[in-house]
Amino acid sequence: MAVPFYDHALLYRRHKPVIDAAILRVLESGRLDWGPEVPAFEAEFAAFVGAPHAVSANSGTAALKVALLALGIGRGDAVITVANTDIASLSAIRLVGATPILVDVDPVSLTMDLDAMRAAITPAVKAVLPVDLYGHPAELPAILEVAARHGLAVIEDACLALGASIDGRRVGTLAHVTCFSFAPTKHLGSIGSGGACVTADAALAERMQKIAAYGQARSRHMAGAAQTMLHHETEGLNERLDELQAAVLRAKLPQVPDSLAARRRQAGLYARALAGSAAEPPQPSPRVEHAFRNYVVHLDDRDGVRARLAARGIPTALSYAPPLHLHPAFADLGLGRGSFPVSERSGDRLMGLPIGPHLTDDQVMEVANAVVEEAGR
Numbered sequence: 001m002a003v004p005f006y007d008h009a010l011l012y013r014r015h016k017p018v019i020d021a022a023i024l025r026v027l028e029s030g031r032l033d034w035g036p037e038v039p040a041f042e043a044e045f046a047a048f049v050g051a052p053h054a055v056s057a058n059s060g061t062a063a064l065k066v067a068l069l070a071l072g073i074g075r076g077d078a079v080i081t082v083a084n085t086d087i088a089s090l091s092a093i094r095l096v097g098a099t100p101i102l103v104d105v106d107p108v109s110l111t112m113d114l115d116a117m118r119a120a121i122t123p124a125v126k127a128v129l130p131v132d133l134y135g136h137p138a139e140l141p142a143i144l145e146v147a148a149r150h151g152l153a154v155i156e157d158a159c160l161a162l163g164a165s166i167d168g169r170r171v172g173t174l175a176h177v178t179c180f181s182f183a184p185t186k187h188l189g190s191i192g193s194g195g196a197c198v199t200a201d202a203a204l205a206e207r208m209q210k211i212a213a214y215g216q217a218r219s220r221h222m223a224g225a226a227q228t229m230l231h232h233e234t235e236g237l238n239e240r241l242d243e244l245q246a247a248v249l250r251a252k253l254p255q256v257p258d259s260l261a262a263r264r265r266q267a268g269l270y271a272r273a274l275a276g277s278a279a280e281p282p283q284p285s286p287r288v289e290h291a292f293r294n295y296v297v298h299l300d301d302r303d304g305v306r307a308r309l310a311a312r313g314i315p316t317a318l319s320y321a322p323p324l325h326l327h328p329a330f331a332d333l334g335l336g337r338g339s340f341p342v343s344e345r346s347g348d349r350l351m352g353l354p355i356g357p358h359l360t361d362d363q364v365m366e367v368a369n370a371v372v373e374e375a376g377r
């Protein structure tokens with residue numbers, strides 16, 4: 001029987017009453033713009049991650065861009081990030097006019113290598129943008145320490161890591177600004193697109209909010225017809241979350257703990273079933289609580305095994321492979337094969353397996369057993 005990689009319809013049916021009620025609430029209110037849902041969602045999301053401020057955006061990509069702009073990062077500045085990530089982490093840096101400096105990752109956590117980061121610091125570097133790949137937090141405590149010594153901002157790309165923690169500290173409470181994605185396949189999925197930046201810095205939050213909303217204070221928009229004149233305090237974009245998405249996200253936020261628990265239980269099932277097979281399970285550091293947005297194994301005959309699994313109705317994914325420096329979009333960086341051996345080896349061998357609250361434990365075991373059969377011991 002085919003196992004779905006994602007199943008949005010199933011998850012919708014499971015939570016239909018609260019999602020339908022949220023959508024109807026917005027439609028019947030007639031407030032499709034500048035209504036109460038966005039600020040309410042921001043307050044609830046900030047409380048959920050334990051951060052003082054949340055500023056919503058219309059995607060994780062937009063959240064990264066808004067964070068960089070609000071930190072004043074642009075032309076002439078450099079930002080350190082990794083190559084084994086979503087295009088958004090790197091494109092956000094380039095699209096604000098800054099220069100990315102790519103570094104390799106730790107072979108076990110697959111997150112930013114600390115020594116490589118230290119070695120990449122130059123006077124032009126203004127920020128570090130570590131990525132919590134697959135839901136495994138980057139080495140934030142040490143990254144923040146190094147950054148503090150060099151006066152660098154830390155923008156954490158936690159688009160895959162809602163609910164993760166390191167050393168008992170929750171993602172969203174560590175970096176200067178942490179960015180999340182609410183794409184439908186994420187831990188907290190919208191019915192379209194969404195994202196958010198969280199921070200403890202009130203002034204930064206205010207700047208991000210203005211940049212994401214035409215350079216105006218939200219209070220002016222909320223005033224509706226009472227607002228007399230436009231008043232753009234800064235350069236502004238329209239990178240806002242909309243009322244409908246905010247209402248749906250509010251309805252779904254209370255489900256995140258259960259869905260995280262399901263992901264962690266499934267990861268445990270996979271780890272036990274795959275132990276000793278040719279498909280190497282991830283090895284999260286004992287210091288972290290992994291959010292398992294992705295469950296990614298590594299194996300030598302990746303392409304052969306993937307094809308045989310597909311023939312059995314088992315979908316797999318090339319989760320962020322190959323690394324970005326090997327894509328045509330970034331050819332101008334002049335970083336060919338051999339630039340980042342750990343990221344490249346991972347990209348050659350990785351295979352993402354289905355995981356998430358839409359799956360039963362039986363389906364996870366069906367996948368795990370098929371992987372062991374096809375990959376061998």
Ligand SMILES: Cc1ncc(COP(=O)(O)O)c(C=O)c1O
Pocket residue numbers: 059060061062085086088089131157159160180181182183193194195
């Ligand atoms: C690591 C990472 N950063 C950023 C993003 C961008 O998020 P969005 O798709 O909401 O723009 C993604 C999306 O998958 C991601 O995986």
